[in-house]
Amino acid sequence: MSARATRATSFGALLLARTWRDPRSRVASVVLALVALAALLAPLLTPYDPAAQLDIVRLRSLAPSLAHPFGTDPYSRDVLTRVLFGARVSLSIAFAAVALSISFGILVGVVAGYVGGMVDVVLMRLVDAALAIPRLLLIIAVVALWGSLSVASLTVLIAGVGWFTVSRLVRAETLVVRDRDYVVAARALGTSPWRHVLPNVVGPGIVNATLAVGNVILLEAGLSYLGIGVRPPTASWGSIIQDGAERVSDLWWLTVFPGLAIVVTVFACNALGDALRDALDPRQLPLSASEDLVHRP
Amino acid sequence: MVTTLTFVLVHLAPGDPIAATLDRPGVTEAVRQQWRESFGLDRPLSEQYVRWVANAARGELGYSFSHHRPVRDVLADTLPRTMLLGGLALVLSFVLGVLVGVLQAERPGGARDRWLGRVLLLLYSVPDFWLALVALLVFAYRLPIFPAGGIVDPVMHDYLSVGGRIADRLSHLVLPVLTLTLLSAASIARYQRSALMEVLPSDWMRTALAKGLSARAAVRRHAVRNALLPTITLAGLWLPTLAAGAVFIEKVFSWPGMGLATVNAIGARDYPLVTAGVLAISVLVVAGALLADIAVAIVDPRVRLS
Numbered sequence: 001m002s003a004r005a006t007r008a009t010s011f012g013a014l015l016l017a018r019t020w021r022d023p024r025s026r027v028a029s030v031v032l033a034l035v036a037l038a039a040l041l042a043p044l045l046t047p048y049d050p051a052a053q054l055d056i057v058r059l060r061s062l063a064p065s066l067a068h069p070f071g072t073d074p075y076s077r078d079v080l081t082r083v084l085f086g087a088r089v090s091l092s093i094a095f096a097a098v099a100l101s102i103s104f105g106i107l108v109g110v111v112a113g114y115v116g117g118m119v120d121v122v123l124m125r126l127v128d129a130a131l132a133i134p135r136l137l138l139i140i141a142v143v144a145l146w147g148s149l150s151v152a153s154l155t156v157l158i159a160g161v162g163w164f165t166v167s168r169l170v171r172a173e174t175l176v177v178r179d180r181d182y183v184v185a186a187r188a189l190g191t192s193p194w195r196h197v198l199p200n201v202v203g204p205g206i207v208n209a210t211l212a213v214g215n216v217i218l219l220e221a222g223l224s225y226l227g228i229g230v231r232p233p234t235a236s237w238g239s240i241i242q243d244g245a246e247r248v249s250d251l252w253w254l255t256v257f258p259g260l261a262i263v264v265t266v267f268a269c270n271a272l273g274d275a276l277r278d279a280l281d282p283r284q285l286p287l288s289a290s291e292d293l294v295h296r297p
Numbered sequence: 298m299v300t301t302l303t304f305v306l307v308h309l310a311p312g313d314p315i316a317a318t319l320d321r322p323g324v325t326e327a328v329r330q331q332w333r334e335s336f337g338l339d340r341p342l343s344e345q346y347v348r349w350v351a352n353a354a355r356g357e358l359g360y361s362f363s364h365h366r367p368v369r370d371v372l373a374d375t376l377p378r379t380m381l382l383g384g385l386a387l388v389l390s391f392v393l394g395v396l397v398g399v400l401q402a403e404r405p406g407g408a409r410d411r412w413l414g415r416v417l418l419l420l421y422s423v424p425d426f427w428l429a430l431v432a433l434l435v436f437a438y439r440l441p442i443f444p445a446g447g448i449v450d451p452v453m454h455d456y457l458s459v460g461g462r463i464a465d466r467l468s469h470l471v472l473p474v475l476t477l478t479l480l481s482a483a484s485i486a487r488y489q490r491s492a493l494m495e496v497l498p499s500d501w502m503r504t505a506l507a508k509g510l511s512a513r514a515a516v517r518r519h520a521v522r523n524a525l526l527p528t529i530t531l532a533g534l535w536l537p538t539l540a541a542g543a544v545f546i547e548k549v550f551s552w553p554g555m556g557l558a559t560v561n562a563i564g565a566r567d568y569p570l571v572t573a574g575v576l577a578i579s580v581l582v583v584a585g586a587l588l589a590d591i592a593v594a595i596v597d598p599r600v601r602l603s
Binding site: 134135136137141214218221222225226228238240245246249252255256259262263266267268270271274 | 361418419421422423424425427430431433434438472476537538541544545548549559560562575578582
């Protein structure tokens, strides 16, 4: 706490400093880093192959033990291995989908807000209509009716229904910034105003992205559980749960362990998102003043 | 608009219901063609669309290929079950959510606020189907207190007394309603807390405190009423979330409602049932928003229905 974060000069640095002072975000960052590391180092952490059937006769549906800490599934695959490799699939879908949808949402929001007129009206009516249908229902209809989807097209689809809220937030922000003096000045000088508009409207997008990663992990798990997300034999956290869902009474380890992986990861994402949102909240006191005013027990 | 989008999406997909149900070697192309003709699937899409809209407006939603009966009958069976589940969860989760939000806002930043906040964030991070599966594992299999699924006991229900039947139905409701309630209450409590935080710095709150009310009494008597308005609006907008949650809950607990019917219809490429399911939920969404607007107008003297 002794570090005088007041030295931070730019908006980004200030935001980072403020977020980092929040204990929630420090714990959440460590947890997320550990999960990401486990996903990256999966082949080093486990001797098994995630799709390999070890011994369909003797090693099928085993309860957790020292050799198989998370047990084995009905195909004699090691569940710990599948959870570790599943982290790669679940996390990369989440990060790629969010990166795509947030960039697209920011683009649409800035264009609608800055250009205005008919473009704005058409884009926002489109967003209104899309927001009226529950997102899950939209995805269920598309995914299931198109038959099996690759991981890449699933990612694009999840991104495709995820940008509506961001575009609304960014549009509102753009409307505020559009007529500020510095943007008018940039226009008058003949330089591109985008360079001045864009950095000032992405704030809500960033907070939304952190919360969206958690949401997309939940969404992908749900779709895979319904049997229309990641297809077997590829392991994702949701598809492992799906493998054991019909036999939850005796093969509980197939449900409990990947579920805990989801909960821990999503919890960390949401905690980080909350901390970021609080740090961005303009009603909070400036950093230097709050340093003296807020006394935490 | 919503109906158009659904119709286009559903029909853009490859594969058709005839191929799904009659895809067997013994069935010749001529027979399939005849089936397509009798269901109107050989007509151009534009004609199918006009016909569908005209029929839907008259409450005629087509014929469900997988249930072998009119879609209207399938909806008549399944929709009330989903509304029972969703309605109970809606009421319970708002009572619970508002209560927890108030408990938190009485002393913002206090120990109770922070601990409740963590529990809510944790619940907010749990996949709905996973919580349902764990509830099933613990309270139906490990400790057999509640039945594992369905709406009534398939064997015993008909032999029970009236009281026994009611108890049977209630015990089948407990786990699905509780899981759905718990998850949606978490979001509502988070929302209610921030709505309260918005009104806490108002002048009339300062007046209430100045006239000697304790913080708790001021929050309960004055702040809650004002913070309830956005919450009522939220209740109307909450239906899509509940509908999505109900899809998973119904699948886990084999609850034969509309969510389960829609998911199963997708697998069977039963277009009329999928379209009708999405349409029914969209109607619920619009109706919910409308009801909430009317409720706000009744509760808030500043808003007048013109």
